[in-house]
Amino acid sequence: MTVEDHEDQLRDGSQPPVPVDETSIEQSEVVGLSQSQIVRRRFVRHKAAMISLVVLTLIVLLAATSVGWGPIPGWWKYSHTDLVPSQAGVDGPTMSLRPTWLGGAGIRLGEHPFGLDNEAGKDMFAMTMRGVQTSLAVILVLGVISTTIGVVIGALSGYYGKWVDATLMRFTDIIIVIPLLVITGVAGFALNLSGIWPVALALGLFLWTGLARLVRAEFLALREREFVDAARVANAPDRRIIFKHILPNTVGTIVVSTTLLMGAGILIESALGFLGFGVRPPEVSLGTLVSDYQGAYSTRPWLFVWPGLFIIGIVLCIQFVGDGLRDAFDPRQKRIPKRKDLERDDLHRTKGETEAVNLTRPAGGRERT
Amino acid sequence: MAVYIVRRLIAAFFILVGASFLVYILMTQAGNPLGFTIAITNPTQRAAVVQQVTETLSLDVHPVQRYLNWLQRLLFEGDFGLVSQTQQPVWDELRLRVPLTLKLVSAATVMSVVVGISVGIVTALRQYSGFDYLVTFFTFVFFSLPVFWVAVILKSWGGINFNDWLRDGAHFSVAFIVAMSIVAAVIGSSFAGGQWGRKVVFGVLSAGAAAALLSWISSHQWMLDPGLGPIVYAIVAVAVAVGVVFVMAGWGNVRARNTALATAGVGIVSYFPLQRVFDWDMSLWTISGLAIIAVLVGVAIGYAMGGFDKGQSARTGALTAFLLSVVMFVDRAMQSWSEYSASSVIRNRPIKTIGDREDRLEGSFWVITNDTFGHLVLPTLALMLISLAAYTRYSRASMLEVLNQDYIRTARAKGLTNRTVVVRHAFRNALIPLATIVAFDISGIIGGAVITESVFEWEGMGRLFIDGLREFDPNRVMAFFVVTGIFAVVFNLLADITYAALDPRIRVGQ
Numbered sequence: 001m002t003v004e005d006h007e008d009q010l011r012d013g014s015q016p017p018v019p020v021d022e023t024s025i026e027q028s029e030v031v032g033l034s035q036s037q038i039v040r041r042r043f044v045r046h047k048a049a050m051i052s053l054v055v056l057t058l059i060v061l062l063a064a065t066s067v068g069w070g071p072i073p074g075w076w077k078y079s080h081t082d083l084v085p086s087q088a089g090v091d092g093p094t095m096s097l098r099p100t101w102l103g104g105a106g107i108r109l110g111e112h113p114f115g116l117d118n119e120a121g122k123d124m125f126a127m128t129m130r131g132v133q134t135s136l137a138v139i140l141v142l143g144v145i146s147t148t149i150g151v152v153i154g155a156l157s158g159y160y161g162k163w164v165d166a167t168l169m170r171f172t173d174i175i176i177v178i179p180l181l182v183i184t185g186v187a188g189f190a191l192n193l194s195g196i197w198p199v200a201l202a203l204g205l206f207l208w209t210g211l212a213r214l215v216r217a218e219f220l221a222l223r224e225r226e227f228v229d230a231a232r233v234a235n236a237p238d239r240r241i242i243f244k245h246i247l248p249n250t251v252g253t254i255v256v257s258t259t260l261l262m263g264a265g266i267l268i269e270s271a272l273g274f275l276g277f278g279v280r281p282p283e284v285s286l287g288t289l290v291s292d293y294q295g296a297y298s299t300r301p302w303l304f305v306w307p308g309l310f311i312i313g314i315v316l317c318i319q320f321v322g323d324g325l326r327d328a329f330d331p332r333q334k335r336i337p338k339r340k341d342l343e344r345d346d347l348h349r350t351k352g353e354t355e356a357v358n359l360t361r362p363a364g365g366r367e368r369t
Numbered sequence: 370m371a372v373y374i375v376r377r378l379i380a381a382f383f384i385l386v387g388a389s390f391l392v393y394i395l396m397t398q399a400g401n402p403l404g405f406t407i408a409i410t411n412p413t414q415r416a417a418v419v420q421q422v423t424e425t426l427s428l429d430v431h432p433v434q435r436y437l438n439w440l441q442r443l444l445f446e447g448d449f450g451l452v453s454q455t456q457q458p459v460w461d462e463l464r465l466r467v468p469l470t471l472k473l474v475s476a477a478t479v480m481s482v483v484v485g486i487s488v489g490i491v492t493a494l495r496q497y498s499g500f501d502y503l504v505t506f507f508t509f510v511f512f513s514l515p516v517f518w519v520a521v522i523l524k525s526w527g528g529i530n531f532n533d534w535l536r537d538g539a540h541f542s543v544a545f546i547v548a549m550s551i552v553a554a555v556i557g558s559s560f561a562g563g564q565w566g567r568k569v570v571f572g573v574l575s576a577g578a579a580a581a582l583l584s585w586i587s588s589h590q591w592m593l594d595p596g597l598g599p600i601v602y603a604i605v606a607v608a609v610a611v612g613v614v615f616v617m618a619g620w621g622n623v624r625a626r627n628t629a630l631a632t633a634g635v636g637i638v639s640y641f642p643l644q645r646v647f648d649w650d651m652s653l654w655t656i657s658g659l660a661i662i663a664v665l666v667g668v669a670i671g672y673a674m675g676g677f678d679k680g681q682s683a684r685t686g687a688l689t690a691f692l693l694s695v696v697m698f699v700d701r702a703m704q705s706w707s708e709y710s711a712s713s714v715i716r717n718r719p720i721k722t723i724g725d726r727e728d729r730l731e732g733s734f735w736v737i738t739n740d741t742f743g744h745l746v747l748p749t750l751a752l753m754l755i756s757l758a759a760y761t762r763y764s765r766a767s768m769l770e771v772l773n774q775d776y777i778r779t780a781r782a783k784g785l786t787n788r789t790v791v792v793r794h795a796f797r798n799a800l801i802p803l804a805t806i807v808a809f810d811i812s813g814i815i816g817g818a819v820i821t822e823s824v825f826e827w828e829g830m831g832r833l834f835i836d837g838l839r840e841f842d843p844n845r846v847m848a849f850f851v852v853t854g855i856f857a858v859v860f861n862l863l864a865d866i867t868y869a870a871l872d873p874r875i876r877v878g879q
Contacts, residue, residue: 174387177854179816185838186392186846189399267515271820274517275835287515294521294824298529308518315513323509 039252042328049324052317059314063132066125128306131286134279135314138200138269139262145204147258150211151247157212158219159242169216176209180268185277196285199278203265211257218250252329256322263318270311286311374862381858385851390436392850393843397432400841402453425451426843439847449851450844459848462833467852469725470822470829474814476745477752482807484753485760490796491560492761493768500559504761511758516817520751520824527747528722535710536717539592546583553579593710595703599640602700606633609692617685619788628671628682629689635666636693647701651734656698663694702742705735709743712736719743723826748825756814763806768799801871808864812857 033041043049157168175183187202222228223246231245266286272278273287281288289307297304403422409415422428427435442448449459492501557575558568586592597605610633618625646659667690671683710719714729721727721744730740771777772795780794819831830849837845869875 170384170387173384174391177384177388177857178392178850179813179819179853179857181816181819182392182834182846182850182853183395186395186399189838189841190395263513267513270515271517274515274820275823277838287517290515290518290521294517297521297525304521308515311515311518312510312513316509319509319512 039328043324046324046327048320052320052324056314056317056321059132059310059317060136063129063136067129067133069133124303124306127284127289128286128310131284131289131307132310132314134196134283134285135266135269135287135311137196138203138279138285139265141197141200142204142207142265142269143258143262145201146206146208146261147211147254149205150208151215151254153208154212154215155219155242155247158216159223159238159246161220165216168212172209172212175206178206180206181271181275181277184268185272185275188272188277196279196283199269199272199285203269207261207265207268211254211261214253214257215250218253219246222246222249252325256326256329259318259322259325263315263322266311266315266318374866377862377865381862385854385858386440388854389440389847389850393436393439393847394432396841396843396846397435399838402426402428402841402843405454405840421456422453425453425456435843439843443851449848452845453842454840459833459844462845463830463848463852466828466830466833469827470815470818470831472725473745473748473752473822473827473829474811474818477749477756478807478811478814480749481753481757481760485757486764486800486803488757489761489764490768490799493765493772493799494791495559496769498559500556503555503559508758508761511754514754516751516755517820517824519754520748520821523747523751524722524824527720527750528718531720532718535592535719539587539590541583541587546580546587549583550576550580594707596706597696597700597703599637602640602696603637605696606636606693609633609696610689613685613689613692615788616792617688618681619786622678622681624674624676624678624682625671625685628667628674628686631670631674632667632686632689633693635670636663636690636697640697643697644701647735660691660694660698663690666690702735702738705733706739708732709736709739715740715743720746722747725827725829748821748827751821751824752814752818756810759810760803760807764799764803767802768795771795771799774798801868804867804871805864808860808867812853812860815856816853 153168153172157165183206184199184202187205188199191198191202228241228245231241236245269278269285270287270290273285274291276291278287279285286307290304290311293300293303293307403419406415406418406422409418427438430438439450442450447460449463451457452459452462488504492498492504495501554572554576558572561568561571607630610629614620614622614626614629620626643659649655664687667686667688668683669686671681671686672679675682706719709715709730709732710717712730712732714727719739721740725741725744726737727740727744730736777790777794780790785794815830818829819834821827822829822831823835830852833845834849837843837849
């Protein structure tokens, strides 16, 4: 039932004109829906998150298909390892988005859309795409690893309490106290492999602390609830209580914080790459590209700008998706009715009723304009 | 309380020991600190160097034993060990570097806290307005910025383009003035709120003001020789006084109004005498002393004119006096800008991108102040952008949370003015969670300044870590970790204590 339905009911007079506050408007929208349906609906309604999801998908598709992934060949003619013969005078980006009828060169990619590094003989488009692939692979792996560790540690320590909790939380404190750049940089060297995976592993092993604390807090609250008592009385084993009864209730927290963690992961990965402690040549990541070409910014900015723009684009999209997920999972989240809706609502009421309704609205919701 | 603090400190000590063990062991596994000796061609010399480094880092014993040795020396002798390749004490480097990092971080933190909280509060008060959406979008963008990328762009933009622009006469182009006026119009109109008419009026007014100001700055080449002068100073002083009264007490409060205006009057009258004082041999201490005197004068005026409400008038006077002394400080520093800029070592390129000061520069306190500003401005901007976004988000969320509380509704219901509700009931309570977040963040910023320091080539602690890790030298990496770790632990404790002190519902130690 929507707001309009409500108004129709009010208008045709079949029901007494009960004061409608936004709580009931909100509840009327989700009658008869399951939790996941509600979450999905809320998420789809979040415009910024949906746009970001589309953009992110496009970036992933572009990176995955253009230079190929693993043995699968891509449609772009160069790869990040190909040596391109240097061409005098054509190192600028050839991509053009301005159509010919506006005085531009027409919409085309050209030979080197993001420009060409003449000294190393590298095509920047292929390099950037490879960097995007690296960053995405790293955050996928680190997402899986740190979510697993964080959930297990948080769940154990929240559910069992006592010395398990004390031990695990002190361990978490130890990891938190070490600056992320220090621990991941040192661990990257200690793992002694220079590819993508050790960097992902090093990040995954140390980024779980926030998630563990959140999951622990949720478990502490949930294990006191009646349904857990009921399961315990029914002689359910701990494993079943943890996985079947409590964990599904913490999915919102886990999903949201994993998303944001992956966003932060890209920034840390590229920062490590920038300092020279992350992915090492011949592999490229967005961070190493920015680092390699930082000196070129004033003379050949395209070498430097594109990797940075992709970092911002990916992280921004992930942030917005995370924000949308947070709103979707938050049970307290109310869809705040627009002022217009409220005023239209008020038109159908007498003065006394409007004042009565206003009392149920959030404090300061109307006079602050 | 004392018991609680002691207990926390003991726990923190053991956490630091555990963490340092982890970092040390990982560090011993990271790589070979003797790798650099390959470059030494003379075999006997190489053997000597190898032996020396082995001894410095006690490479001949097991890593755990090595760690224990290191810990023992640190705890009982306060000895951070030697730098592996140069055999210099790490402490000598650390002592020089910590103040530099703190200088960088504190400037950025103070600025971003002040700006971030103000913007956050305004967006909360104008929730779901155009301004709110604009700011929210930009906070997301700032969150997503890789700091090293921004830093490199700032370096090029500030160090090359801006200095070139100054050299070319500091004229704004027409397009720039138009663009800035449009920006001012958007901000002004969304800031105003209310009906469309009001928004349009505010927008046009801000656009006009921006255009007039920028044209004046451009045509008078103000950026080459900035300064306020006594007349602008007097106008600013009155404006500051009026603004403070509006926020702190409300325009209707005659006593606070008189206090603020009297303070502004004293500030204006003392302008010329103070110019003489500023030419004496100044230092940071004397400047702070003058600021304190100014605040005391403000308090005294407030007490004298406060009538039955001395407290509020004193606060108004103190804040007015403090802001006026900041304005006067800036004005005096600006007067030395052209002297600084024209000096033979700066050669009219005042915005610097390398290091924290120009060693060869000689001059008065004010010239040195300008030099510090020229070096600080870009790295501070880079650091600010990111923490600014965080503080804006936090303070907006916290303010919204408070504004929806029942006591705010009560305050409004009993007829208090909007200003009283917002400033006194809402703002103060919104600051409580912010105090903890700020304390918590400071330790993180110190650790995060590594990248900014590396881009702007500051000889701060970040370099210690980077160089240490590149050369697989545990002593330097551990020194960096110990300092940041202590900061983290202390500020966490401070955060908890502040929370308990500010919010009577929270009791620590129970």
